[in-house]
Amino acid sequence: MSELSRRGVFALGAGVALGAGTGVAAADTNREAELPGFKHNHAQVNGVRLHYVTGGRGEPLVLLPGWPQTWWEYHQIMPALATRFRVIAVDLRGMGGSEKPAGGYDKKTMAADIHALVKHLGYEKVGIAGHDIGSQVAFSFAANHPTATRKVAFMDVLHPDEGYYQIPLLPPPGQFSLWWFAFNQIQTLPEQLLTGRFRYLIDWLFANTAFNPDAIDERSRQIYARAYNSPDAIRASNGWYQAFHQDIADGKTYAKLTPPVLGLASVLSFEQFKAALPNLAIDFKAVQIDGAGHWLAEEQPDAVARELTQFFS
Numbered sequence: 001m002s003e004l005s006r007r008g009v010f011a012l013g014a015g016v017a018l019g020a021g022t023g024v025a026a027a028d029t030n031r032e033a034e035l036p037g038f039k040h041n042h043a044q045v046n047g048v049r050l051h052y053v054t055g056g057r058g059e060p061l062v063l064l065p066g067w068p069q070t071w072w073e074y075h076q077i078m079p080a081l082a083t084r085f086r087v088i089a090v091d092l093r094g095m096g097g098s099e100k101p102a103g104g105y106d107k108k109t110m111a112a113d114i115h116a117l118v119k120h121l122g123y124e125k126v127g128i129a130g131h132d133i134g135s136q137v138a139f140s141f142a143a144n145h146p147t148a149t150r151k152v153a154f155m156d157v158l159h160p161d162e163g164y165y166q167i168p169l170l171p172p173p174g175q176f177s178l179w180w181f182a183f184n185q186i187q188t189l190p191e192q193l194l195t196g197r198f199r200y201l202i203d204w205l206f207a208n209t210a211f212n213p214d215a216i217d218e219r220s221r222q223i224y225a226r227a228y229n230s231p232d233a234i235r236a237s238n239g240w241y242q243a244f245h246q247d248i249a250d251g252k253t254y255a256k257l258t259p260p261v262l263g264l265a266s267v268l269s270f271e272q273f274k275a276a277l278p279n280l281a282i283d284f285k286a287v288q289i290d291g292a293g294h295w296l297a298e299e300q301p302d303a304v305a306r307e308l309t310q311f312f313s
Helices: 003-007 027-032 107-120 133-144 162-166 179-183 189-194 198-209 218-228 231-242 244-251 270-280 301-312
Strands: 039-045 048-055 059-064 085-090 126-131 149-155 261-265 284-288
Touching (some): 048 107, 059 107, 059 133, 059 301, 085 107, 126 133, 126 301, 133 149, 149 301, 189 198, 261 270, 261 301, 270 284
Parallel strands (some): 059 085, 059 126, 126 149, 149 261
Antiparallel strands (some): 039 048, 048 085
């Protein structure tokens, strides 16, 4: 059992987390992350080039990953979902095989990226599910594009709000520190410290925020480390955190979500979800995923695939 599970903390959630210039990740990242039955694609939408992976048939279901992962975080559940849905797993702006521009990392802009991709693919309305940073983008998608949202699912993280300003940098003894929230706000230094060394951070996060760290295998860890090992990848992904102030301001303007909402949470975040969802959505359901820390789709893929299939069907 991980340090996270022993302490019984992390109630705030983990997100609350190879390119050149502003270009696209190296092709090696995509080649090593092949998934049978699925195809790699790119599209220029909303001023950014996005990488996405597609497979299956049926109603469209968009999957959005979080930090510090890529679309690959869903690789264990995508084959099951593809039996019922047209699965579209997207690397967000600044992630993996997608472009890493200088800005646009507020979740409203990132949601506009996904909405433009949905329209590019010929869909008027989609199901959308996100984890961590991807969950925040999914929330913004549903808030800003409700007519394009059939249903929406959030995994272990909700949209930034003013509660983020109460996260302690120095928590009391025995409580967990979300230290990377502050670290990722810093300009330049993270790139200097982590370039070529991102695997250390990957392993620390899984060791300390997973119920079963071994659920994230060596291949996956290598894929994530390579995706974040360059200065541009670190800069871009930190942009998601540096935009939290704007996200909090935008969140104050959002009404309750009108599409049906599913919240999937670990045992350590479930009570937070239960308390928050009535204030955020009209039609909602919260489900606890047992035996998982923050990394739901990899720690408990069968349970997550089952809940998503039932909800989006």
